[in-house]
Amino acid sequence: MIECVALSGGVGGAKLALGLSKAMDPASLLIVANTGDDFDHLGLRICPDIDTVSYTLGDLANPELGWGRRDESWSFMETLKTLGGEAWFNLGDRDLALHVERTRRLQAGNTLSVVTTDMAARFGIASTIVPMSDDDVRTIVDTPGGPLAFQHYFVRERCEPKVTGFRFAGASDARPSPAFRGAFEGRDPAMVIICPSNPFISIDPILAVSGVRRMLEASRAPVIAISPIVGGKAIKGPTAKMMDELGMPATALEVAKHYTGLIDGFVLDEADREVAGAVRDLGLGVLVTNTVMKSLDDRVSLAREVIAFSQQVSEK
Numbered sequence: 373m374i375e376c377v378a379l380s381g382g383v384g385g386a387k388l389a390l391g392l393s394k395a396m397d398p399a400s401l402l403i404v405a406n407t408g409d410d411f412d413h414l415g416l417r418i419c420p421d422i423d424t425v426s427y428t429l430g431d432l433a434n435p436e437l438g439w440g441r442r443d444e445s446w447s448f449m450e451t452l453k454t455l456g457g458e459a460w461f462n463l464g465d466r467d468l469a470l471h472v473e474r475t476r477r478l479q480a481g482n483t484l485s486v487v488t489t490d491m492a493a494r495f496g497i498a499s500t501i502v503p504m505s506d507d508d509v510r511t512i513v514d515t516p517g518g519p520l521a522f523q524h525y526f527v528r529e530r531c532e533p534k535v536t537g538f539r540f541a542g543a544s545d546a547r548p549s550p551a552f553r554g555a556f557e558g559r560d561p562a563m564v565i566i567c568p569s570n571p572f573i574s575i576d577p578i579l580a581v582s583g584v585r586r587m588l589e590a591s592r593a594p595v596i597a598i599s600p601i602v603g604g605k606a607i608k609g610p611t612a613k614m615m616d617e618l619g620m621p622a623t624a625l626e627v628a629k630h631y632t633g634l635i636d637g638f639v640l641d642e643a644d645r646e647v648a649g650a651v652r653d654l655g656l657g658v659l660v661t662n663t664v665m666k667s668l669d670d671r672v673s674l675a676r677e678v679i680a681f682s683q684q685v686s687e688k
């Protein structure tokens with residue numbers, strides 16, 4: 373029975389998802405990963421956020437890079453470069469095996485949900501990890517130079533172009549994945565957690581999938597978001613840069629405003645304590661705590677606090 377549905381992008385989301393899996397019965401946790409970043413490259417289906425979450429919960433993640441596997445070797449990429457191949461997107465040798473096998477299974481007619489849950493089981497993960505949808509949704513980044521496919525913006529162009537907006541191609545025709553829908557059918561989960569991921573490129577694609585907002589709004593489960601912005605900076609990645617370019621102040625308060633209408637509670641860092649009142653004025657429950665997750669203990673203790681906070685919010 374699913375008690376907690378966690379919406380997650382890559383690194384920051386995966387850290388809290390790991391904490392949640394250790395702070396509750398892991399079998400009652402459903403992690404819904406963004407697939408707007410997915411793309412086909414060198415004939416392979418690459419699903420960066422699913423893989424970051426799976427490697428993190430499977431204790432296989434590369435802590436230095438924030439993506440891919442630890443104890444990685446790079447013979448494939450080195451050889452590809454000598455052959456004049458496309459080398460802007462790095463696929464480690466061990467990581468490559470996952471993309472090859474996933475692509476084979478998708479081509480054999482399996483859904484991305486089936487492939488993802490089977491891989492997670494093989495990594496020894498007791499929680500369920502699923503894509504937001506089994507249908508293709510692709511994030512497109514609008515820039516003054518024209519639209520860019522997400523990984524072209526993020527990796528090839530190193531997030532350098534100014535962003536003017538985002539689109540999620542296919543989202544309005546996509547259905548939430550069966551396990552995502554199933555978590556809200558019959559009985560509601562006890563809580564929905566929006567992990568401290570980039571709101572624009574990690575969480576908004578999930579919310580854009582047809583029916584997802586309605587499903588969350590209709591649910592009695594409290595929806596709690598954790599700010600990815602701490603003291604005006606993103607812990608990792610381009611969230612603050614994007615907010616700046618979109619003409620928003622890069623603050624935790626602005627993230628809370630972005631989610632207004634959807635969330636019931638907001639978690640912000642001690643460093644942003646001064647905006648707690650303004651967040652409360654938006655009609656939201658507020659938890660101020662340490663949200664910077666450096667160690668495993670930090671992840672578990674933040675997860676415990678978020679769970680307790682969601683119970684408080686739901687009792688109101």
Ligand code: FO1
Binds near residue numbers: 420463
């Ligand atoms: N990010 C990079 O900055 N450079 C890379 O070469 C790169 C390769 C890569 C390979 C597999 C994978 O699952 C993720 C990879 N990422 C890489 C990360 C990824 O593209 C982004 O961090 C996410 O899409 C943003 O959440």
